[in-house]
Amino acid sequence: MVARPDFPKTLKEFRERFSQEDACFEYLASSRWPEGFVCPRCGGQACWIKTRRFEHKCQSCGQQISATAGTLMHGSHFPLREWFWAAYLVATHTPGMSATQLQRQMGCSYKTAWYLLHRLRRAMVNETRSRLSGRVETDEVIIGGPVRGKRGRGVTAAQHGTLVFGAVEVIAYTNKHGGYMEKAGRLRLTVAPRADAGSIRRFLEKNVEPGTEIGTDQWKGYSTTALAGYRHEHQHPETHALHIHRAFGNLKTWLNGTHHGVDPKYLQNYLDECVFRFNRRKTPMAAFQTLLGLATRSKSP
Numbered sequence: 421m422v423a424r425p426d427f428p429k430t431l432k433e434f435r436e437r438f439s440q441e442d443a444c445f446e447y448l449a450s451s452r453w454p455e456g457f458v459c460p461r462c463g464g465q466a467c468w469i470k471t472r473r474f475e476h477k478c479q480s481c482g483q484q485i486s487a488t489a490g491t492l493m494h495g496s497h498f499p500l501r502e503w504f505w506a507a508y509l510v511a512t513h514t515p516g517m518s519a520t521q522l523q524r525q526m527g528c529s530y531k532t533a534w535y536l537l538h539r540l541r542r543a544m545v546n547e548t549r550s551r552l553s554g555r556v557e558t559d560e561v562i563i564g565g566p567v568r569g570k571r572g573r574g575v576t577a578a579q580h581g582t583l584v585f586g587a588v589e590v591i592a593y594t595n596k597h598g599g600y601m602e603k604a605g606r607l608r609l610t611v612a613p614r615a616d617a618g619s620i621r622r623f624l625e626k627n628v629e630p631g632t633e634i635g636t637d638q639w640k641g642y643s644t645t646a647l648a649g650y651r652h653e654h655q656h657p658e659t660h661a662l663h664i665h666r667a668f669g670n671l672k673t674w675l676n677g678t679h680h681g682v683d684p685k686y687l688q689n690y691l692d693e694c695v696f697r698f699n700r701r702k703t704p705m706a707a708f709q710t711l712l713g714l715a716t717r718s719k720s721p
């Protein structure tokens with residue numbers, strides 16, 4: 421894990437600290453080089469700092485390194501402080517944010533808010549993340565479908581609901597009285613065509629480490645073929661899949677409450693955002709850095 425520079429804890433602190441481009445530039449540099457400048461070409465440790473161009477220049481070989489290289493902000497004409505502000509709002513606003521909300525908070529145009537949000541959302545997908553392991557609960561849920569008596573924008577137009585597979589890690593721990601406790605670890609959610617053994621197999625292979633102990637209900641889709649290579653337990657109907665059901669419940673509340681229903685075409689994007697928020701719910705600073713593309717060199721959940 422890469423050491424992260426310290427991070428403002430409140431909105432007020434954030435606004436004060438990152439009100440100028442220079443401060444954002446310094447933050448980018450300390451994210452890239454927590455231990456101080458190192459030239460990526462020759463390894464030299466002395467540099468000139470060109471604050472106005474947001475560049476570091478190596479004193480040994482002359483290599484110039486842009487502060488935004490490899491980040492979401494590279495090549496954008498928006499000021500760094502606008503990106504920082506948008507990423508902070510999106511990362512710390514727990515139920516997520518619509519373009520209209522972001523527009524209001526930032527005092528920018530709707531077009532700008534939409535663009536920033538779109539880019540930040542894309543940064544929520546991490547294809548290189550590691551698979552779930554340990555103990556995992558999996559299940560499926562139907563999202564959306566016809567909504568009676570509701571019309572207008574945002575109401576899902578699907579004839580049928582959309583099938584979603586979910587998997588969540590279950591982490592056991594002991595509370596201060598010595599009692600057995602469980603909590604949810606990382607989450608994965610994927611739109612699926614069917615709940616047959618082949619689809620389940622593909623979902624598991626992509627998202628869950630082989631050898632993991634998987635808890636499911638009695639659904640026949642979870643066949644021996646689908647579960648080959650995993651340890652499997654059918655759970656008791658009453659305690660069955662408590663954590664994944666809770667995650668599905670939160671997902672539905674979030675989709676209906678914040679977004680007032682979602683077009684099935686875009687459902688996977690919303691699932692990605694839901695997973696991103698869930699997995700980083702206790703680390704807003706990591707969320708902020710991931711959104712801006714600052715943490716790509718470190719392992720992230």
Ligand SMILES: [Zn+2]
Binds near residue numbers: 459460462464479
């Ligand atoms: Zn150099």
